[in-house]
Amino acid sequence: MDPFKVPVEEAVHKAVAVERLGLPFLILASTDYQDFDARMPGYVARVKAAVRIPVVTHFPARPGTGLPVADGADAMLCPALLGSRDDYFVWKSVLETAARAGHGTARTRPLPEMLLEAALTFGGDDVSFDAMATVPVERSPQALDFLIRVIRLLGFDVVYLYSRYEDVSPEVCRYFRQRLRPDQLIFIGGGIRTRQAIDAYIRAGADYVVFAGALEKPDWRAELERLCGRRRPAEGASSAAACRTDAAGGGTG
Known part of the structure; x- marks a missing residue:
């Protein structure tokens, strides 16, 4: 959910619905944001109070401040935009964030768990280009193999294959899954509107399928049920098993 578009009361209702469906976590995300420190702590607290x-x-990230940190969040994805033409978004932003976190602040809560993410954009995306100078990933085996070698070498926790217009194919997902380490998670996100697409990505090896825009409508409850309304994890099922078979509600703005 985009906390800069979705009112907090609606976010609470959506979070409760996501939890009831047995989905493993909720992402609060946006490409653009203003007054982060004023808005996010209260927003996160309201959502956290409603779900487990x-x-x-x-x-x-933004130059000079790094990645924004929301007090009270359980974790934060720290994107390294490997397809950006600006070195700040490729790697400098992550180092800036780590340096600022290590210097200590007046923060009253522990930092969220920081998950290092290799973020790759597929297909045209003027919004991401204007904000972070990202360009589409070349899909040749040679280009993908180079990126995969870098991702394995640097030990990223997460690989996020993103397209604003659902332009990541299951075949690309499968290509990454077959070559990444088993512990490197694959997220797929952007423009996903059908259960068929979710199932195709899961079959291709995605660990999580991320969606948000599909729920930005008055009948979001019916849409959520349609997209992922099967299933609560069976009693006694491990959280890892649930994560491998469930779609994750949330996404980028």
Whole structure:
């Protein structure tokens, strides 16, 4: 959910619905944001008070401040935009964030768990280009193999294959899954509107399928049920098993 578009009361209702469906976590994310420190702590607190599933944040960095940190969140995805033409968004932003976190602040809560993410954009995306100078990933085996070698070498926790217009194919997902380490998670996100697409990505090896825009409508409850309304994890099932078979509600703005 985009906390800068979705009112907090609606976010609470959506979070409760996501948890009831047995989905593993909720992402609060946006490409753009204003007054982060004023808005996010209260927003996160309201959502956290309503559910027990982890709340994860996913926001781009800004030069001079790094990645924004939301007090109270369980984890934050720290994107390294490997397809950006600006070195700040490729790697400098992550180092800036780590340096600022290590210097200590007046923060009253522990930092969220920081998950290092290799973020790759597929297909045209003027919004991401204007904000972070990202360009589409070349899909040749040679280009993908180079990126995979870098991702394995640097030990990223998460690989996020993103397209604003659902332009990541299951075949690309499968290509990454077959070559990444088993412990490197694959997230797929962007423009996903059908259960068929979710199932295709899961079959291709995605660990999580992320969606948000599909729920930005008055009848979001019916849409959520249609997209992922099967299933609560069976009693006694491990959280890892649930994560491998469930879609994750949330996404980028």
